[in-house]
Amino acid sequence: MAFCLSFIFYASLMASVSPVSATDSVIPAERICKPGPPLKPSPGKMNCLVIGDSISIGYTPRVAQLLGDGYQVQHAPWGQRYGGALDSKYGLQCLRIFLKTVMLEPTEYDVIIFNFGMHDIHWNGRRPEEYTAPVDYAENLNAITSILLSTGAKLGYVLTTPVPYNVTLNNRVKQYNSIAGHVMKQYTTVATADLYTRVIDVCGDPPYVSCSIADTQPSPHYTTQGYHYLSERIKDLILDLTVDIDENLPSWKRHESLWIADKYSVPCENKSGKVVTMCPYNTTCCDDLVSNTGQGCCLVPKAVPCGDGMHCCPAGYECDPGCSIPKCSCRKMNDSLETEN
Numbered sequence: 555m556a557f558c559l560s561f562i563f564y565a566s567l568m569a570s571v572s573p574v575s576a577t578d579s580v581i582p583a584e585r586i587c588k589p590g591p592p593l594k595p596s597p598g599k600m601n602c603l604v605i606g607d608s609i610s611i612g613y614t615p616r617v618a619q620l621l622g623d624g625y626q627v628q629h630a631p632w633g634q635r636y637g638g639a640l641d642s643k644y645g646l647q648c649l650r651i652f653l654k655t656v657m658l659e660p661t662e663y664d665v666i667i668f669n670f671g672m673h674d675i676h677w678n679g680r681r682p683e684e685y686t687a688p689v690d691y692a693e694n695l696n697a698i699t700s701i702l703l704s705t706g707a708k709l710g711y712v713l714t715t716p717v718p719y720n721v722t723l724n725n726r727v728k729q730y731n732s733i734a735g736h737v738m739k740q741y742t743t744v745a746t747a748d749l750y751t752r753v754i755d756v757c758g759d760p761p762y763v764s765c766s767i768a769d770t771q772p773s774p775h776y777t778t779q780g781y782h783y784l785s786e787r788i789k790d791l792i793l794d795l796t797v798d799i800d801e802n803l804p805s806w807k808r809h810e811s812l813w814i815a816d817k818y819s820v821p822c823e824n825k826s827g828k829v830v831t832m833c834p835y836n837t838t839c840c841d842d843l844v845s846n847t848g849q850g851c852c853l854v855p856k857a858v859p860c861g862d863g864m865h866c867c868p869a870g871y872e873c874d875p876g877c878s879i880p881k882c883s884c885r886k887m888n889d890s891l892e893t894e895n
């Protein structure tokens with residue numbers, strides 16, 4: 555059973571990695587995966603993981619506080635800035651990292667809460683690599699959901715919150731939420747929380763220039779009070795999902811464990827030579843601007859980091875000298891034999 559689950563898990567992730575054709579001379583750079591959360595499952599507690607962007611980063615600590623001692627609630631990825639789990643392409647690509655701890659220790663989550671959308675719709679218009687077409691969004695959400703289900707965790711999906719300052723973008727949020735709703739309907743065990751409506755109930759329909767719970771416009775973010783308001787709903791979602799879990803069974807008995815660091819894992823050291831993150835076999839440690847350890851994993855062997863702390867290129871390619879956080883590509887290196895001729 556463990557093998558079977560691992561195989562499906564692995565195979566679906568492999569399928570999501572776009573193959574590099576030998577004939578492409580310029581390809582988009584890979585995005586470095588930020589690491590998973592710091593803590594191993596806590597034996598006596600309900601272990602919960604929240605996967606999402608800056609908005610879930612905003613409400614997760616408050617959800618943990620509301621649920622109290624019986625729950626361990628962590629966010630993946632582990633890094634406070636630049637949008638967390640970003641868009642669904644990035645989420646799918648990095649999911650096997652997000653589901654482990656930062657040191658690739660085994661994890662068994664009772665509940666996983668997840669959301670993708672704000673970055674898929676390209677909310678700030680500044681990072682083209684994040685935009686995900688509707689058909690791809692649906693496919694990615696499907697793939698992500700089946701992988702998360704294969705961990706044995708109970709799942710809660712969270713609908714994307716509004717874009718207050720731009721009706722065109724907000725209409726895209728509504729369209730993507732409707733797609734996500736259809737995807738989740740196929741999975742009868744996945745619960746859904748509608749944070750979109752929860753915000754509209756207070757702020758009204760976009761566009762709005764100010765709202766008591768919303769950050770100063772233009773922004774998709776919330777005030778401290780706003781994050782508290784959102785966290786109440788996520789707390790209820792987690793309570794609903796854990797109501798029939800038998801707390802007397804330790805979590806390692808409730809679930810299969812899918813990935814663990816082994817002798818093939820790649821240790822990533824920080825500047826003082828201390829191992830602070832582990833990356834899976836066949837991947838490369840890279841300086842990561844956002845990771846709380848300063849390290850992340852590029853999901854190709856012998857990768858070249860691009861120096862912006864976000865991107866990397868496969869072996870045989872070099873990073874475009876103009877690489878920056880918003881945009882980065884890789885150029886095939888000229889074969890040295892060819893250039894000598």
Ligand SMILES: *[C@@H]1O[C@H](CO)[C@@H](O)[C@H](O)[C@H]1NC(C)=O
Nearest residue numbers: 676678679719720721722723
């Ligand atoms: C709203 O977003 C769309 C899509 O990114 C953009 O084309 C448009 O200029 C934006 N409108 C305003 C008023 O900012």
Ligand SMILES: *[C@@H]1O[C@H](CO)[C@@H](O)[C@H](O)[C@H]1NC(C)=O
Nearest residue numbers: 824825826827828829830848
């Ligand atoms: C490396 O990690 C260790 C342990 O987390 C920490 O004490 C040390 O300050 C780190 N060094 C640097 C240069 O960040």
Ligand SMILES: *[C@@H]1O[C@H](CO)[C@@H](O)[C@H](O)[C@H]1NC(C)=O
Nearest residue numbers: 568835836837853854855868
């Ligand atoms: C490791 O990466 C190489 C090159 O991308 C690939 O050919 C090989 O199949 C990979 N091995 C595994 C176990 O994924």
Ligand SMILES: *[C@@H]1O[C@H](CO)[C@@H](O)[C@H](O)[C@H]1NC(C)=O
Nearest residue numbers: 871872885886887888889893
């Ligand atoms: C490879 O060689 C071609 C022609 O000699 C040159 O135009 C191109 O810039 C070179 N590319 C790289 C990545 O060095």
